Amino acid sequence: MIALYVIIGVVVVLLIVLWFLYNGLVRLRNQVKNAWAQIDVQLKRRHDLIPNLVETVKGYMKFERETLEAVTKARNIALQASSAGAGERAKVEGELSSALSRLLAVVERYPDLKANQNFLALQEELTSTENKISFSRQFYNDSVLRYNNQTQMVPSNIVAGMFSFKAGEFFEVTLAAEKEAPKVSFTQ
Amino acid sequence: MWEQIRSNQIRSVVLTIGMGALLILIGYFLGLAFDSAVAGLVIAILLWVILSLVAYFQGDSILLGMSRAKKIRPDDHPRLFNVVEEMKIASGLEKMPDIYIIDDPALNAFATGRDPNRASVAITSGLLQKLNRDELQGVMAHEISHVKNRDVLLMAMCSVLLGTIVLLAYYGSRFLFLGGRTGSRRSSSSGGGGGAQLIILVVALVFIILAPIFAQLIYFAISRKREYLADASGALYTRYPEGLASALEKLAASTEQLKSANQATAPMYIVNPFRKKGLKASDLTSTHPPISERVRILRAMAGASFNNYDQAYRQVRGGKGVIPAASLTAETVPIATIKLEGEAGEANDIERTRDTSDVMWRLSNYKTITCDCGARLRVPPNFKEPQIKCPHCGRTHQV
Incomplete structure (x- = not known):
């Protein structure tokens, strides 16, 4: 009789532990999902800003057709990849970043443009969107790290295996693209 | 990881319990000095509950109203709004805090709101003009950290405890002098217990004098610790301790005092609103650590993680670290070297002043x-x- 109670007790304790571990994993996975949604919002915001930017800049820039086209093209590619996985997206977004930085570098040569109120407002938005992208990426990667750690460490890895929690993918921008990230550098 | 800083506030909790014990003791002794210890306890606890409820439900609107802060919309000041949103994202806060501007040339900022979903940050127009984008980011990261670490609620509750103790001690000692005389007359007529009552009276008196002082020291200790932790979290969010460090330097250089601040609201601000120039705040009696020390710690950080802050803290101050052990991880978090906004498209002093005054006019x-x-x-x-x-x-x- 006592043995039966002991067995029941052990089973109940195990179930409770399982329950907590499972919920913990779900919470972390949801956080990763939310963090990804944040990045997505910011990347979309950047995609939306670019046509405005190109439109504003076009009138001033007589000789930079290629640079402008590169930005538009990179944006279109990024737009098409917007439902791809983290790795693929990081790559095309990185290319968009470098195309943008090349465009913004040549703005230096157009003092009229730098005095344009519309452009200044766009510039603030673009700077901030770049920051938001990198901060949301930072938060996303931290969340993924925490989630992956949890899926790999004993004992939660057992639960993760049972209910097939898959490891998350980091959003890494290649270093070259990072360095070239739009330096919105048109000092006044 | 960094979320754990929130659940690792053991020291703060212990100190808060210490203040609560002080409150109960003062109620008890006051009651004892009159007739019934129970009545004293009940009065003390009732007063505390009422004040706590007011602070919990109305604290933020009282604070914002008292400082005559004005709420802004995103297009009122895009830069400020964007910077706050950036920090909201970096900290993983779920809801965007409300943003207020206080029309005051003094340099200061604070966060309020009882939980992360009802948070507000406020900044003086003076500070808004003075800071460049990186520095503004550092300040806002510090404020959002207060929200994220739940310091706002903790400090509000502590200040209510402190306030209750001070109130009880103040009025208690007055009544004690009046009531003490009638009490001794009564006891002398009944004879006997006069000596014992005298002892109780003396103990109660000593305690009533000491309790507010102790409570204040505890309060300051909690407040200082939360400031260090908010600096550490701020550095982690921005990955750029220098932003906050240089903002703090600008804050230190100004001695203008905030008109709308008072002793009770002082710990809410990023720097002590009552600091005086050249006066190194003595360690025990200040709500904030000395600014110069905070700057030195931030500048000594080798990376942006809590570990790095803890190391820098130990290096600058000596002795034990400040970060709860469970929040320390071996991860390396590099400091951001490329700051997009630093060199670029940065509004200069004149433009910032013009922006800010535009907002202030519009808000009026x-x-x-x-x-x-x-x-x-x-x-x-x-x-x-x-x-x-x-x-x-x-x-x-x-x-």
Whole structure:
């Protein structure tokens, strides 16, 4: 009789532990999902800003057709990849970043443009969107790290295996693209 | 990881319990000095509960109202709004906090709101003008950290405890002097217990004098610790301790005192609103650590993680670290070297001043018309005419 109670007790304790571990994993996975949604919002915001930017800049820039086209093209590619996985997206977004930085570098040569109120407002938005992208990426990667750690460490890895929690993918921008990230550098 | 800083507030909790014990003791002794210890306890706890409820439900609106803070919309000051949103994202806060500007040349900022979903941050117009984008980011990261670490609620509750103790001690000692005389007359007529009652009276008196002092010291200790932790979290969010460090330096250089601050609200601000120049705040009796020390710790950080902050803290202050052990991880978090906004498109002093004054005029319902000649006309809200003439060049404008 006592043995039966002991067995029941052990089973109940195990179930409770399982329950907590499972919920913990779900919470972390949801956080990763939310963090990804944040990045997505910011990347979309950047995609939306670019046509405005190109439109504003076009009138001033007589000789930079290629640079402008590169930005538009990179944006279109990024737009098409917007439902791809983290790795693929990081790559095309990185290319968009470098195309943008090349465009913004040549703005230096157009003092009229730098005095344009519309452009200044766009510039603030673009700077901030770049920051938001990198901060949301930072938060996303931290969340993924925490989630992956949890899926790999004993004992939660057992639960993760049972209910097939898959490891998350980091959003890494290649270093070259990072360095070239739009330096919105048109000092006044 | 960093979330754990929130659940690792053991020291703060212990100190808060210590303050609670002080409150109960003072109630008990006060009751004892009169007739019934139970009545004293009940009064003390009742007072505390009422004040806590007020602080919990109305604290943020009282604080914001007292400092005459004005709420802004995103397009009122895009830069400020964007910076706050950036920090909201970096910290993983779920809801965007409300943003307020206080029209005051003093340099300061604070966060309020009882939980992360009802948070507000406020900044003085003086500080908004002074800081460049990186520095503003550092300050906002510090404030958002207070929200994220739940310091706002903790400090509000502590200040209510402190306030209750001070109130009880103040009024208790007054009544004790009045009531003590009648009490001794009564006891002398009944004879016997006069000596024992005298001892109780003396103990109660000593305790009533000491309790507020102890409570205040505990309060300051909690407050200072939370400031260090918010600096550490701020550095982690921005990955750029230098931003906050240089903002703090600018804050330190100014001695203008905030008109609307008072002793009770002081710990809410990023720096002590009552600091004086050249005076190194003594360690025990200040709500904030000395600014110079905070700057030195931030600048000594080798990376942006809590570990790095802890190391820098130990290096600058000696002794034990400040970060709870469970939040320390071996991860390396590099400091951001490329700051997009630092070199770039940065508004200079004059532009920042103009932006800020534009917002302040707009918030007081003035209309701004920019004339083609470059002059800016400020139209007061009670201006009734349909047209206005530019005093500079004479063009007429529709209002």
